[in-house]
Amino acid sequence: MFCVLYFLQFQGAGNRNGSANGIAGRIAGQDRVRAHAGQTRQRAHRPDARVLLCGAAVAGPEQHEGDLSIAVEFTRPLVGSQAFDDLLAVTDDKGAPVKGSWVLDDKGQVLRFPYVEAARDYEVVVRAGLLAADGSRLGRDLKQKVHTGQLDPAVGFASQGSVLPARESRGLPVVSVNVKEVDVEFLRVGEKALPRFFAAYQRGGRRGSWQLDSDYDGDAPISELAEPVYVNRFLLGGKPNERLLTYLPIQDIAELQEPGLYFAVMKRSGSFSSEYETAFFTVSDIGLHARAYKDKLFVHTASLGDGRAGGGVQLKVLDAKGEVFLKGETDSNGNVLLNYKLDAGHVLVASRGKDVSLLPFNQPALDLSEFSVAGRRAAWFDVFAWSGRDLYRPGETVRINALLRDNDGKPVKPQPLFLRLKQPDGKTFRDSRIEPGAQGYLSFEQQIPAEAPTGRWQVEFRTDPASAEAVQGMTLRIEEFLPERMKLDLESVQPVLKPGEPLKLKAIAAYLYGAPAEGNRFTAKLAVTVEQHPLEQLPGYFFGDPTVVLPKEASDVVDTTFDASGIHEQDIALPAEAKPTTPIAAVVSGSVYETGGRTVNRSLKRVLWPAAALVGVRPLFDDKDGADGNGSARFELLRVDAAGKPQPARGLRATLVREHRDYHWSFQDEGGWDYDFTQRYENLEVKTVDVGATAARIDYPVEWGAYRLDVFDPATGLTTRYPFNAGWGWDDQNRGLDARPDKVKLALDKTAYKAGQTLKVTVTPPHPGKGLLMVESDRMLYVQEIDAKPGATFEIPVTADWERHDVYVTALVFRGGSVPSRITPARAVGVAHVPMDRRDRRVAVGLVAPRQMRPE
DSSP states (O other), X not given: OOOEEEEEEOOSSOOTXXXXXXXXXXXXXOSSOOOOOOSOOEEOSOGGGOEEETTTEEEBOEEOSSOOEEEEEESXXXXXXXXXXXXXXXXXXXXXXXXXXXXXXXXXXXXXXXXXXXXXXXXXXXXXXXXXXXXXXXXXXXXXXXXXXXXXXXXXXXXXXXXXXXXXXXXXXXXXXXXXXXXXXXEEEOGGGHHHHHHHOSSOEEEEHHHHHSOGGGOOOHHHHEEEEEEEEEEOOOOTTOEEEEEEOGGGOGXXXXXXXXXXXXXXXXXXXXXXXXXXXXXXXXXXXXXXXXXXXXXXXXXXXXXXXXXXXEEEEEOTTSOEEEEEEOOTTSEEEEOOOOOTTOEEEEEETTEEEEEETTSOBOOOTTSSOOSOOOOSEEEEEEESOSEEOTTSEEEEEEEEEETTSXXXXXXXXXXXXXXXXXXXXXXXXXXXXXXXXXXXXXXXXXXXXXXXXXXXXESSTTOSSOSEEEEEEEOOOOOOOEEEEEEOSOSSBOTTOOEEEEEEEEETTSOBOTTOEEEEEEEEEEOSOOOTTSTTOBOSOXXXXXXXXXXXXXXXXXXXXXXXXXXXXXXXXOOTTSOEEEEEEEEEEOTTSOEEEEEEEEEEOOSSOEEXXXXXXXXXXXXOTTEEEEEEEEEEOTTSOBOOEEEEEEEEEEEEEEEEEEEETTTEEEEEEEXXXXXXXXXXXXXXXXXXXXXXXXXXXXXXXXXXXXXXXXXXXXXXXXXXXXOOSSOOBOOOOEEOEEEESOSOBOTTOEEEEEEEOSSOEEEEEEEESSSEEEEEEEEEOTTEEEEEEOOGGGOSSOOEEEEEEEEOOBTTTTBOOEEEEEEEEOOBOOGGGOOOOOOOOOSOOOOO
């Protein structure tokens, strides 16, 4: 028999100081407040309700940071495969069952039920058959009445940085829970201080008084950047424990009508916390779109109301000191091309009449990762290099040949090429100047010393020896090796492994001269790892659970000899630890042995796909740098089968989990003082998400620290986990990812084009609207204003400056906003590569060889 204690956990909506930390992102699609929490708790409103159970456990409500779940904690870990929804039940004060599912924590000792509401009475029943990991059972049914308390007061801005439409604006949105009134002070940022302001305040969110009042972290206090213009108390109202969206009517306040950027600082009326909620905004009808090239900046301005191009808009770029660096004005089509090289410390200011819009260049650019724009960056020169082979022994002579061409593959005026040969450790082995021969042919030879380090050597080509960036490069391997005399092929009829299936391995071995490897020894090892990227067609998506523990060492699974045909077939069972809870890569590494004992090695990989469909998570931030601290972590969720085909689902449960580390010091005689830490996990917020044929987007407010996104699929019972950090990217200079825009479908009428022809492109936007049709390479080649409707076709003349390999047609379609219809301004983007017709350069190559050749 083991024991149990009950408690309530509240979290996610705020903290004891009443700060919401961006809770606006938690409103959509939620008809009741719910979350499930971790282990950090504090006592709530009903300490008298605590009850002693089993002689060792207590039951009672506890509260932590706002949101609710009923948590049942056990003195021993539970068996995780049990049907907890059958073994535990929750009923409301009328005796009706509460729908939902129980979730077991990572340590197996806490079950959570995140489907309760605040200020309600519930009864929890735990059945006697509940099984602990040591084989013991609870022994008897337990019942406990639980009262949920009130949620902590919390308030926050619904947007961290906004452009509020100048026409029909509803105001500045605020989200609150149990807060009747707020005090808000508005400050206007001086134009000269804009670059310094955006350097310090890239987004809104919660900030301490020490950040606003002092020279915090080298940033100027807000008093040096902005001046107070208005302060007032606003009534929010709302029912108890209800998350309420309220718009502050700033459009009706005379002091906030002067054009410019405003900074709002808000606190709960009657609270005296040292932290405040902040947001900045402008009120404008000018929508700004900028495209940065190597030394040019293309700017288009359009109305946020109807998407029409905005002519006569005054533009100026402010440098880091707030001085005017550059000026310009849009033409009647809303366009202007400025001679400007992008600088992350600068700010673009657009103004016309009372409308002012701002574009700080340290903000994230649009994420175009789903468009076909990958590949090497275009350059003025290109090097076509080759070698007879890429594998050499120490002591052999490396021979490299090359042709220098322009960016369209055409010959250039003869000029020297500079080659740098680098060792595996990155040290330069040799710099060489290569003079061109006939028709620009270049050749290079270098004997590799017998004592040279083995590994991957790099060959770099430059047209300027002082350039830090190489025009082209290639890799050579220097290894001690003997040519293989045998071949080995590993095959499997299974493209994907299903739960419970062994891997059906077929090994085929033969000598290179044709005889089968009859009697040769064959061994194989099996290694299993969690496969988070099982689908190549979905780059950037993470699947499965990386916390699953699998054997680290490969296991011996085959040791046999080949039959007379040189074939061996065997079913290989996955280890017991490889349970169907996550995609698992099973890699078989096989070796066939020559007579002298030397081996030829090959490998085969198959993925265990554990269910009919799995949920993939794509972070909308750089996975290596992590999400921004004190900002918003955004994700896309997609549910697909093993072939990558979308599988719609309802009721996915996405939970943001916070990792806490408790550090403690210890002293040892032989080592002195040292520290270690224990990990605790706290469930901050739960969202119920429905996904269809396209990805669903969610976001969560995050502070600095370690987090994890857990997405539970009730249809399969599996959880996808994505760990990430927030706040660790120190030097991001406009490298982040903004949410991906909606797509415009572009269809070209030909597969390739020549100068003098006409390109016809059919535009199918997700919504009709005004827009731009552009042709771009490393500069703007063509631009045309369009009225985009589904199926509309436009003609573009192909000119001689398109003769390159990096030409794209780009469409940009705008949608104006509408307050009555609750439609926000938006833009959609389409990109299509334009191949140039190169058939006249095609060279026919043939090889004449005897049908049979024998070694000498």
